[in-house]
Amino acid sequence: MRVVFIGPPGVGKGTQAQRLAARHGVVKISTGDVLREAVRQGTPLGVRAKAFMDAGALVPDDVVVGMLAERLQAGDTQKGYLLDGFPRTIVQAEALERLMAGRGEQLDRVVAFGADPEVIVERLSGRRSCPGCGKVYHTRFDPSPRANACGACGEALMQRQDDREDTIRKRLLVYNEETTPLLAFYRNRGLLAQIDGTASIDEVADQVEKVLRAPESV
Numbered sequence: 001m002r003v004v005f006i007g008p009p010g011v012g013k014g015t016q017a018q019r020l021a022a023r024h025g026v027v028k029i030s031t032g033d034v035l036r037e038a039v040r041q042g043t044p045l046g047v048r049a050k051a052f053m054d055a056g057a058l059v060p061d062d063v064v065v066g067m068l069a070e071r072l073q074a075g076d077t078q079k080g081y082l083l084d085g086f087p088r089t090i091v092q093a094e095a096l097e098r099l100m101a102g103r104g105e106q107l108d109r110v111v112a113f114g115a116d117p118e119v120i121v122e123r124l125s126g127r128r129s130c131p132g133c134g135k136v137y138h139t140r141f142d143p144s145p146r147a148n149a150c151g152a153c154g155e156a157l158m159q160r161q162d163d164r165e166d167t168i169r170k171r172l173l174v175y176n177e178e179t180t181p182l183l184a185f186y187r188n189r190g191l192l193a194q195i196d197g198t199a200s201i202d203e204v205a206d207q208v209e210k211v212l213r214a215p216e217s218v
């Protein structure tokens with residue numbers, strides 16, 4: 001199974017990607033996760049990427065394409081992979097086609113998750129995480145029992161720089177401008193399935209399974 005997940009930030013596609021990858025025994029590759037890890041480790045890639053990420057902008061295509069090409073070479077991609085957050089531009093989508101052609105592979109499906117932008121702003125701007133144990137809370141939907149401290153380990157909770165409201169609005173703008181052209185790109189190739197990302201996690205997961213089983217239901 002080789003699948004791409006597309007969607008605005010905060011639509012819940014990362015959660016869905018994790019579930020689907022586990023259920024089908026394929027690896028989930030999130031370029032956002034790879035970049036955040038590079039930033040954390042302070043590698044040259046991380047240093048270069050951080051300013052773009054903090055500003056809610058896209059990291060340059062050549063950087064992410066090179067990163068993905070390298071990641072695909074690992075042995076765990078043999079059985080298939082689920083790309084979460086890549087491609088995000090037409091240039092990246094074309095590069096992915098070339099990379100996959102070189103490997104004798106084709107995409108099975110592209111799942112696009114949709115959501116009302118205001119729902120996304122509310123979801124993301126309330127997100128807080130614990131720098132100690134990694135637990136994630138939401139100020140309104142899943143608050144910590146200890147206000148601004150982690151209920152599990154007591155560390156002060158933090159807000160990701162790119163979850164600040166102004167940055168979220170910038171990320172949504174970037175999504176509309178740079179990534180939504182991919183919908184037509186993949187629709188033209190007969191690969192696109194669009195689903196509503198605002199339903200419950202289980203309902204969205206069911207929708208995902210359904211479109212993966214029924215390639216004609218675009």
Ligand code: AMP
Pocket residue numbers: 009031032033035052053054056057058059060064084085086087088092162171
């Ligand atoms: P994500 O966790 O997927 O929302 O990614 C977080 C940030 O990483 C994005 O706002 C971008 O700055 C950067 N990023 C992740 N994937 C890509 C990509 N495919 N192209 C460009 N930038 C990316």
